[in-house]
Amino acid sequence: MDTTTPVSFDVHAMRRARVVEALRELGGGVAVLLTAPTRTRNRDSEYPYRYDSAFWWLTGFGEPESAIVIVVTPDRAYTTLFCQEKDVERELWEGARLGVEAAAATLGVDLALPIDMLDEELPKVLAYAPALFIPFGSESALEAQAQQWIASVRSLHRHATPPAVIRDLSPILDELRLVKDAHELSIMRAAGSISADAHRRAMRATRAGRFEYEIEAELLYEFRRRGAQAPAYTPIVAAGVAACTLHYVANNAVLRDGDLLLVDAGCELDGYASDITRTWPINGRYTAAQRALYELVLAAQTAAIACIAPGRRYDEAHRAAVRTLTQGLLDLGVLKGSLDDLIESKAYGRFYMHGTGHWLGLDVHDVGDYRVPGSGPGRDGERPSRPLVPGMTMTVEPGLYVRAADDVPERFHDIGIRIEDDVVVTATGCELLTRGVPVEPGEIERLVRD
Numbered sequence: 001m002d003t004t005t006p007v008s009f010d011v012h013a014m015r016r017a018r019v020v021e022a023l024r025e026l027g028g029g030v031a032v033l034l035t036a037p038t039r040t041r042n043r044d045s046e047y048p049y050r051y052d053s054a055f056w057w058l059t060g061f062g063e064p065e066s067a068i069v070i071v072v073t074p075d076r077a078y079t080t081l082f083c084q085e086k087d088v089e090r091e092l093w094e095g096a097r098l099g100v101e102a103a104a105a106t107l108g109v110d111l112a113l114p115i116d117m118l119d120e121e122l123p124k125v126l127a128y129a130p131a132l133f134i135p136f137g138s139e140s141a142l143e144a145q146a147q148q149w150i151a152s153v154r155s156l157h158r159h160a161t162p163p164a165v166i167r168d169l170s171p172i173l174d175e176l177r178l179v180k181d182a183h184e185l186s187i188m189r190a191a192g193s194i195s196a197d198a199h200r201r202a203m204r205a206t207r208a209g210r211f212e213y214e215i216e217a218e219l220l221y222e223f224r225r226r227g228a229q230a231p232a233y234t235p236i237v238a239a240g241v242a243a244c245t246l247h248y249v250a251n252n253a254v255l256r257d258g259d260l261l262l263v264d265a266g267c268e269l270d271g272y273a274s275d276i277t278r279t280w281p282i283n284g285r286y287t288a289a290q291r292a293l294y295e296l297v298l299a300a301q302t303a304a305i306a307c308i309a310p311g312r313r314y315d316e317a318h319r320a321a322v323r324t325l326t327q328g329l330l331d332l333g334v335l336k337g338s339l340d341d342l343i344e345s346k347a348y349g350r351f352y353m354h355g356t357g358h359w360l361g362l363d364v365h366d367v368g369d370y371r372v373p374g375s376g377p378g379r380d381g382e383r384p385s386r387p388l389v390p391g392m393t394m395t396v397e398p399g400l401y402v403r404a405a406d407d408v409p410e411r412f413h414d415i416g417i418r419i420e421d422d423v424v425v426t427a428t429g430c431e432l433l434t435r436g437v438p439v440e441p442g443e444i445e446r447l448v449r450d
């Protein structure tokens with residue numbers, strides 16, 4: 001799909017209406033959101049352009065040099081999109097632009113203006129606004145720019161009163177983005193399915209003597225062949241002990257007979273990330289030790305997934321995974337002691353040092369509070385973990401990373417395993433988006449040997 005063409009205008013108008021409602025509840029004002037800048041890679045080469053996620057969520061418009069301004073007064077609300085003007089010469093080099101004339105009707109906004117007019121227009125709309133909402137802490141110079149707009153308000157008219165406060169727009173948008181609508185879920189299902197097929201392809205392409213980058217190439221080929229615009233994050237293709245390095249991305253080592261291959265890779269489709277990890281034997285057969293650890297990680301994932309349902313709290317999945325992994329490590333003689341003490345002291349953390357998942361959406365580690373927003377701290381000093389509601393999407397990704405050590409049975413040395421799937425909370429439980437690629441060890445072995 002072409003990222004510069006909105007899939008449907010209505011979904012974006014609906015989202016903007018929800019932002020208007022949220023701003024109105026806060027007393028109204030003006031919200032400003034810029035899309036992402038283009039970024040230089042080296043000299044005059046740029047990284048592939050990627051719009052700002054929240055801007056995309058509100059507009060479906062993928063061109064750089066764009067901004068959206070939502071004005072909410074007690075009796076009305078309107079949206080202005082600022083974008084690049086048509087320019088025959090530049091478009092000859094850089095590709096077609098939507099242009100200001102077509103933008104309002106195409107994107108369903110009230111008004112479209114050239115991006116060069118942003119600094120001129122903002123003081124006018126801010127003149128009697130109670131508040132200015134911008135995302136805080138973004139890397140752009142927006143906060144300084146906002147101060148300039150406010151300073152310019154008084155020069156417009158001596159009675160003009162600039163907003164008394166600048167407020168953070170991000171928590172408002174993040175909260176809305178956390179629960180996905182039907183349009184988003186249909187894209188996320190498609191992204192999950194492409195990524196699952198890419199993992200199947202990577203399994204079939206695996207054999208000793210090939211290099212990690214050859215497997216990475218199979219993944220990227222399947223992503224792009226199926227219309228996904230990019231990988232959602234740098235793929236991890238880690239053979240043998242490299243799997244114990246959580247963010248290994250060198251992907252340049254040879255695959256050795258007898259080792260495992262851990263692959264963490266997912267595509268981005270129309271802005272939405274998928275995020276899958278599978279770990280398979282390079283020669284098509286898990287050793288007994290590899291299989292014992294694999295089955296333990298799978299049991300932890302199954303236990304975690306069983307905790308994902310409306311009303312269950314976000315952290316229940318992690319607790320279930322930790323309990324299963326710790327009991328398993330005890331049974332295998334990797335840990336010694338009592339289950340509750342080992343959990344309490346986080347002794348498992350030597351072998352399992354990351355969380356069991358994260359929100360997933362337009363960003364691979366998507367926005368949204370993991371705790372109840374605005375609540376007071378509980379007995380542990382933390383705000384309570386958030387109850388799940390249908391439409392929340394997240395990963396479930398337990399793992400075990402066992403490096404060589406004198407106090408660990410040798411057969412488990414240098415094994416890293418993770419199993420990661422994407423799920424959406426449904427009315428009754430959850431739906432797995434990425435099981436187009438198997439997790440059962442026997443099925444995986446068959447695919448690798450195919």
Ligand code: GLY
Pocket residue numbers: 233264265275358364397420
């Ligand atoms: N691939 C990034 C993650 O699993 O969180």
Ligand code: MN
Pocket residue numbers: 275357358395397420
């Ligand atoms: Mn993940």
Ligand code: MN
Pocket residue numbers: 264265275276277420
């Ligand atoms: Mn991942």
